[in-house]
Amino acid sequence: METRKVQLSGGTTYTISLPKQWATEQGISPGSTLYLHPDADGTLLIEAGTHQDREDRQVRMDVSSYDTDMLAQAVEAMYLVGIDELVLVDRNGYDDDHFETAMDLCADLSGLQLMETSEKKLVFQNIIDSSSISIRKSTLRMKLIVLAMHRDAVEAVVNNDTALAARITxxxxxxxxxxxxxTRQFERAIDDLQTVEALGTTRHELFEYYHTARQFERVADHATKMASLAMEHGGSFADETTDEFARVADESRRIVERAADIVLSDVNVTTAFDILSDASALDDEVNEIDKRLYERADADAAFTFGLLLDSVRRTAAYGRNIAEMGIQQCVKQKECEEIGLRQR
Incomplete structure (x- = not known):
């Protein structure tokens, strides 16, 4: 870290000198334009004009040896790190499976369009600008979908509703x-300050949304897992057991919902401590139910039902992750002094 003393120039303008090595590396000379990004945390970020004026991110790849799975993985990886244009060249020529994979990718990745196709070249472009995206609304929509999936998955298990389970997947x-x-917007914002400004959020808020969305994605995976178990083993669970499952599963979902409100609805962070306590209590209760299974059910049924309980346990853990992140962000922002942060 280097330090500078602020000078007063012309009686009204504050000035500081730039580190010479940094200026040289960035190609800065008299008359160069720099871009200043004041942040809510009190920092001032300086970006060289060469970064501001750079062309849209473009990548050209030779995928001649790629099968359809590798092709899909390459495109998704480039999308997630923020590439705006991706040119894929196959010297051997694309077949119908490759074209079908390309179309599926455009359906699965928001803003990705296949702009050009030929026998040996595919050109993908991102057509969504960061300024038109609300990360908060995207995360909030994830919350609504995930909670509905989880609720329906529990209902599918309890009522042996295979049709409902199939819709969940x-x-x-x-x-x-x-x-x-x-994820794409978060990755771009790491090294592109203009993305943060275009999104109309701060870096701290962006991290909160990304972390919360990551937990939602995991909850959705476990809702899908429970739905799959309902389709495979529907009707094989005792009523008493499913009642216990429904109760703890509903509580795990409430933990996620309450934790999400800390980030998405500005609920007082003191709620996070209650969530941590409730999640720990639920974990103990699920473990106790799991132990009792082997006392009153055959081993195969107990194992299968144990998989459902594991999804309940993990769902609550993802809610706990969100709550813990809320507390950590609160500490960083020095707000916890006002709420009497206690040792845990």
Whole structure:
């Protein structure tokens, strides 16, 4: 770290000198334009004009040896890190499977369009500008979908509703699509200050939304897992057991919902401490139910039902992760002095 003393120039303007090594590395000379980004945390970030004026991020890849799975992984990876244009060249020529994979990717990744196709070249472009995206609304939509998926998954298990369970598995892709959009903006914002400004958020808020969305995506995965178990083993669970499952599963979902409100609805962070306590109590209760299973059910049934309980346990843990992040962010922002942060 280097320090500078602020000078007063012309009686009204504050000035400081720039570190010479940094200025040289950035190609700065008299008359160069710099871009200043004041942040809510009191920092002032300086960006060289060469970064401001750079062309949209473009990548050209030779995918001649890629199968369809590798092609999909490459495109998704480039999308997530914020590439705006991706040119994929296959010297051997694309077949129908590759074209079908390309179209599926455009359906699964928000803003991605296949702009050009030829026998040996595919050109993808991102058509959504960061200024048109609300990360908060995207995360909030994830919350609504995920909680509905989880609620329906529990109902499918309890009522042996395989049709409902089947519908749940198809909604996981919508959650994945939203999470990819949030991840893309988060990754771009790490090294592109203009993305943060275009999104109309702070870096701290962006991290909160990304972290929360990550937990939602995991909850959705476990809702899908429970739905799959309902389809595979529906009707094989005792009523008494499913009643216990429904009770603890509903509580795990409430933990996630309450934790999410800390980030998305500005609920007082003191709620986070109650969530941590409730999540720990639920974990103990689920462990006790799991132990009792082997006393009154055959081993196979107990194992299968144990998988459901594991999803309940993990769902509550994801809610706890959100609550813990809320407390950590509060500490960083020095707000906890006002609420009497206690040792835990």
């Amino acid at each position: 198809t909604r996981d892709s919508e959650v994945d699509k939203l999470f990819c959009l949030v």
